[in-house]
Amino acid sequence: MVYYLNEVEHKYIVLNLRPRIRANPVPEELRGWNWHSPPLKPYYDIKLPMYLICSTYCKTARDVYLTVVEKKKGEEDLNIRLGRAVHETVARAIREAKKLNFNAKPEIKDEAVEDAVNMVWDYTMAACKSAFLKAKAEQPYASEEDVISTSMPFLVEHRMDGSLLGCSGIIAVDCYDYLHNIVFDVKVSSTSARLYTAGYALVIESLYEIPVDIGCTVSISFREDRMSITKDIHFIDANLRSWWIEERDKKAEIVYEQTDPGKPDECNPRCMFRNVCL
Template identity: 35%
Template sequence: MYFLSEEERRLVLRRLLPQSRQTPVAEELRGWNWHQPPLSPIYEVPLGIFEIAGQYCAGGRDVYLRRVQGVQVPPNQAMVEGSVLHEVVTGIILAAKRVIYRDGAECLPALEGLPPPEPLGDDRLSAALREKIGLLWQFERHRLLARVQEALGQQPHAGPDSLVALALPMTVEQKLNGAFLGLSAHLSVDACAVAEPMIMDLKFGRPERFHRLATTGYALVMESLYEYPVSLGCIVYARFQEGRLVIERDFHIVDDELRQWFIEARDERGRLIEEEIDPGLPGECYTGCPYQAICHPA
C-alpha cells in the first residue's frame, strides 16, 4: 500500500516538494508554534484525530453524543472492515521487518514463506471479508518481495538495518503525543520517508475531501514534537473490484488552507464538548452511521 512506484516517487520529488518550498507555510501555522495562537488549544479537552478529521457527521453530533452524552454504539461494518484490513497491512510490514533483521540478506526464503495473517483464522469474519484479506495479503507480499529483491540487487552487501531502510522506508503505527495541540496523547500514524517525511493514511472507503484533515493533523503533531517541517501527505485509497485490488493515491501539500481548516474543526469540536452544545442533526445523515438509531429512533 505504501510502496510508491518510480513515477510516483518522481512526482513527489520533482513536483510536490519543490511546490511546497516555493509557497512556504505561514510560520504561525507550523506545529512548533503550538504555544501561541492560532495553534494553541482554546479548550482543555483532548481530541482524537478521528474526531476532527472524520467529518461524516457534518455538524459533529456524533462527537457530542459520544463525549458529552456518553452514548456507546458498536462500530459499523465499514469501520470494522477498515480496521481489520489496516491490521493486515501493518502486520505484514512488521513481520517482514522482523525477518530482515533476523536473516539479513538471506531473508528472501523466509519472506516468501510468510504465513497468512491471523485474521484469516477468525471464524467471526464474513466470507467476503476473508476474500478481501487474502487478496490484500497476496498483493502486499508480492510488492514487498519485489522491493527487497530490488534493494538486494542494487546493494547485495546491505546489512539488516540498511536493507530495511532501502526496501521498507516506512514507519507504521508510530506513536505520537498530541497534547501540545490539544489532541490525544496516544496517537498512531503511518509515515514514509521520501527525502522528507510524508504522512500516509490508508482508506478503504470512497474518497472524501475531509480525509486530508487527518494527514494535516498528524503533520502538525510531528512538527510540534520534532520541530522539522512536514509538508506532504498521501491518502491511499484501496478498493476491491472484480477480484482485484485497485489502488489510488491522493498526494497533497499540507498547506495553509488545510492547517487552518484543521484548527477551526478542532476548536469547534472542542467547544461542543466543553460547553456541552448539541449541534442538532446535520442536513443529511450518511448511510451506515452508527448513531442512526439514536438520532432517528423508530
C-alpha cells in the same frame, strides 16, 4: 504495496509538488512546533481523538457530542469492520516483512472480510519482499538491518502523543515514510480525507520539530476478487492546516460547553449513530 509510490507518483512529487511547496512555503505559525502560540495553541483544555477531529460524517459534529459527552457507542457496520481489518493487515504484514518473515500468514478474525484481508496481505508482503531483494542485490555490502530500513522505510501505526495540539495522549499515524518525509493515511472508501494527514503532520512537527509537507491518502476498494488502490498525494498547505485547527476548536467547544449541536438537514447514510439519532 500501499505505501510504495510508483515512478509516475515520484515524478509528480519531484517535478510538481516540491517546486510548488518551495514557491509557497507553509507559514511558520502553522508549523506544529509552534503549538504553544495561536492559532495552533488549543483554545480549550480538551483532548480529542484524531478520528473525531477529522471526522466529516456529521455536518453539525453531533457524533463528537454523542461520543464524548453522552458516551454513546455507534453501531459498527461491515465497512467499519473492513477498514479496521485492512489497517491491521497492512501494519502486521509490514512488521512481519521487516523480520524477513515473508511466509507469515494473515490473521483472520472476521470471516466476512477474509477475502479482502488475504488480498491486502499478499499484495503488501509481495511488494515488501520485492523491495528488500532489490535493495539487497543493489547494495551487496550493506548490512541486513540497513537493507531492511532503506527498502521498507515505514513507521507503521506509529504511536505519538498529540496532547500538545489538543489531541489524545496516544494517537497512531497509519504510516510515516521517514526517507521521503511523507505521511500516509489509509481509507477503505472513496471519501477525501486530507484532514487526517494534516493532523498527523502537525503532531509529527510538534514532537520531532521536522517539517512534514506532503501527505498521501491511500484509498483501497474491493470488488469481487480484485482490489484497487488510488492515491491522493497532496501538499499539507496553510489552508489544510487552518481547516484542521478550525475543526479541532469547533469540536473542542462542543465538548467544553457540553451543548448538543443538533442534527443536520441530512444525515450521512453510513453514520454509525443512526440508531441513536434517527
